[in-house]
Amino acid sequence: MAARLLTAVIDGGQSLSREAPRALGALTDERERAFAQACVYGVLRHYHALQADLARFLQRPLRERDFDVTATLLCALYQLRHMRVPAHAAVSASVEVLRELGKPWACKLANGVLRAAQRAGEPPATADDRNEHPAWLAAATRAAWPAEWGGILAANNRQAPLxxxxxxxxxxxxxxxxxxxxxxxxxxxxxxxxxxxxxxxxxxxxxxxxxxxxxxxxQDEAAQLAAPLLDPRPGQRVLDACAAPGGKTAHLLEHAGGQLALLAIDHAAERLDDVRANLTRLQLDAELLAADAAATAQWWDGRPFEHILLDAPCSAVGVIRRHPDIRFHRRAADLAALTATQGRLLAALWPLLAAGGSLLYVTCSYLPAENDDVIAAFLATADDAEVVAIEAAWGQPTAQGRQVLPGEDDMDGFYFALLRKRAARAAP
Ligand SMILES: C[S@@+](CC[C@H](N)C(=O)[O-])C[C@H]1O[C@@H](n2cnc3c(N)ncnc32)[C@H](O)[C@@H]1O
Structure with a gap:
């Protein structure tokens, strides 16, 4: 199951968070499920180091169409190098897996390669966290956070707490x-x-x-900082513009005693099912709507909101430690489209905010292009918007908001900017 899942994610470009529940859910034994999950996350986190280790024992690289064989070998190597699995068990189970995958020709190869890897022990040069990131992301991290970038990349490769x-x-x-x-x-x-x-x-x-x-x-601790920052009070009208899967939707309601007139929007209708399930389990209530939040003409009834949460779609580089496949899927070129969407959502939602009301812009990114830069560009166009400084014992202030870097106090990387709409001036 681990080899198949890794093949789907790395070779097939599938999302781990979408594929994993289905694939791992098929394993009924909880210990087997945990074991497969540990292999998958471990291989994704140490992929380049494991590939370099494996290459030492292969006479020539395996063909691309045999990626499932590579994935099986990487799983076994991860077990040998990072888990307390007896070597003979890791090797013989891998050989069996290859047979089951319909690749019997690879059994002898796997046996030879893995026994050689076991005899040789750890590779001489230890893996560098930088090598586990695409070059563009390592460079962007360094440019944005020259003092902290090494720590950020190391944190991206660590396991996150529950x-x-x-x-x-x-x-x-x-x-x-x-x-x-x-x-x-x-x-x-x-x-x-x-x-x-x-x-x-x-x-x-x-x-x-x-x-x-x-x-x-x-919910990660950093994500739990959002609702208290917006601080909605019972009875207020609140918009959660990008709500799925509903973590912050539920927290907003809990924060306000369950008593909000809350509209939760997401454009992915199927992901709204997750919001519904979460609210049902927590016995909370909100109005749910599948729509493009920026297409306000299609859904807004003209009544202003006292608070708006814009938990914008982003690169999610702040949560790589929970989603190690992000490094495989995210391209530098994705950023332009993301920042355009972020700016479009912010500009479209601002007119829906009541005078004196507040909007909290959130991303799980540490890249200024989708954080401070988006807010600065918006402020240049909105003369009724002002930044409210976030004073806190966590994170660090940035030009427009506050940033938690990945791993800081063991939190995910999150950015927050709090904007207030000035009350309309009284007519002279
Ligand atoms: C960071 S996630 C939200 C996480 C959520 N707030 C939580 O705490 O569980 C961003 C969400 O924005 C949604 N989204 C992206 N573009 C959108 C748009 N134009 N209108 C509404 N939702 C959008 C995505 O489907 C995704 O579910």
Whole structure:
């Protein structure tokens, strides 16, 4: 399953977050599922180092159409180098997998290559985190963050913790921590978001006490900083313009006691099903709409919103540690289209904001092109918009907003800019 999934993602260009649940879900044994997942994420994180390691033992590169063979060998090599799997088990299981994949000719090759890799031990030069990123991204990271870029790339390659958001409509964080401790699950309060709990070890969330009944959700700590920044109050009219899968939609509602007139839009209708499922599990209510949020003429009823959350589509380079396939799929050329969409959404949604109201612009990126630059370009065109400085113990101020870099206090990389609409001047 791991070899097939890696082939679909790396060779077939498929998205890991779309393919993984289906592929891994087919494994009914929880331990097998966890093992396959560890292999897939591990190979994606250490892909170039593993390929270089493998090349030492191959007489010639494998053909492109045999990528499933390469994937099987990389999985085995990952087990040999990074997991506590007995070498004989890693080798013999790989040989069996190749037979099952219809590549019996590769069995002898795999046996020879993997035994040689086992005898030779670790490759002499240790892998460089930089090499696990496409050159354009390493260069863009360095240009944007000259002092921090090495740390950012290293953080992109580390495993992220499992973080929960306590549903404050059901109880407080201390009680949730006690409940987890009673179930033998080691966890601690996160540092900045008052709703966040970090687990010492990842596990299947469905098994955590209280998940089914909506007592918490899975959400990175940095993502949990958004709702309190916008700070909607009970009864207010709020727009969540890019809502799926609904993590921040639900948090906005929880933050305001479940009492918002909240419209949650996403243009991907099928992803709205995830928002619906999340809200149902948490027993929360919002109006959901499948639409292009920027095409306001098609859906806006003319009543202004007191708050708008624009969690814009972005390169997602801030969450590479959770989605290691982003490095394989994202191209430098994607940025221009993304920044155009971000600017278009911001400009289209601003007129819907009530005077005195606030709009929070969020991305899970650390590239200024889709953060400060988008806000600066917008401010140059909107004379009724002002930036509200975000004072916080997390992240660092930027020209227009505040940035959390990946790995900072073990959070995902997120950018926030808070804009307020000036109240209309009274007529003279
Ligand atoms: C960063 S994700 C949102 C994550 C979500 N806010 C959460 O916290 O779970 C961005 C979303 O924007 C949606 N999107 C992209 N372009 C859009 C548009 N023009 N109108 C509405 N939604 C859009 C995508 O389908 C995607 O679900």
């Amino acid at each position: 973080t929960l958001r306590v549903n404050t409509l059901r109880g407080n964080r201390d009680a949730a921590l006690e409940r987890l401790a009673a179930a033998g699950i080691a966890a601690r309060p996160a540092r900045h978001a008052t709703t966040a709990i970090t687990l010492d070890q990842a596990c299947t969330v469905e098994r955590l006490p209280g998940f089914d009944t909506g007592e918490f959700s899975v």
